[in-house]
Amino acid sequence: SAVISQKPSRDICQRGTSLTIQCQVDSQVTMMFWYRQQPGQSLTLIATANQGSEATYESGFVIDKFPISRPNLTFSTLTVSNMSPEDSSIYLCSVGGWTGELFFGEGSRLTVL
Amino acid sequence: GIQVEQSPPDLILQEGANSTLRCNFSDSVNNLQWFHQNPWGQLINLFYIPSGTKQNGRLSATTVATERYSLLYISSSQTTDSGVYFCAVERLKVEYGNKLVFGAGTILRVKS
Structure with missing residues (x-):
């Protein structure tokens, strides 16, 4: 399985600002995926990179x-970008393994005030 | 898109009890995984099981692809099993990908 590191692990941000989340993998991968998990909800795919x-x-x-x-x-x-309180979520980076499995980073928990 | 339904939505167990979680999906799949999200938010991959049966310690999973469901069995539950269990699937298609669709999850609480 891949080791996936995300930064920041958590942050509190002001409305209207932007925050960049980094995802580093310990091996080369073709596709990386970004998911969002809103409070108390399941995961939703944002995009494939x-x-x-x-x-x-x-x-x-x-x-x-x-x-x-x-x-x-x-x-x-x-x-x-241009965050609002509705953007408060956990953002997760993930990568696929050779056998089809998906592995996740620890997530970045954002709170927007 | 493909629909994923998990049941039950919530489950409270006494430590040592057994449980079965279910995942129903609406279309043929080439990828099905079970994840455990611990109370700190970390998602752990439990099983990659598009078909058949697998076991890992106290956990086992069975997917009956022709009937479009999967089951996750937890035996002799422990308090560390608490958290949210997600089933995620990818619809059967020609091109390769890992675009998983997640179910709503089952919240498990194990009491000591």
């Missing part, structure tokens, strides 16, 4: 609000 191409966003998520970078095969960032 492929190296060398633009991220593919799921319905309800747009690039202006959640810009994603994927500069190489071991790293990705997700920015939550």
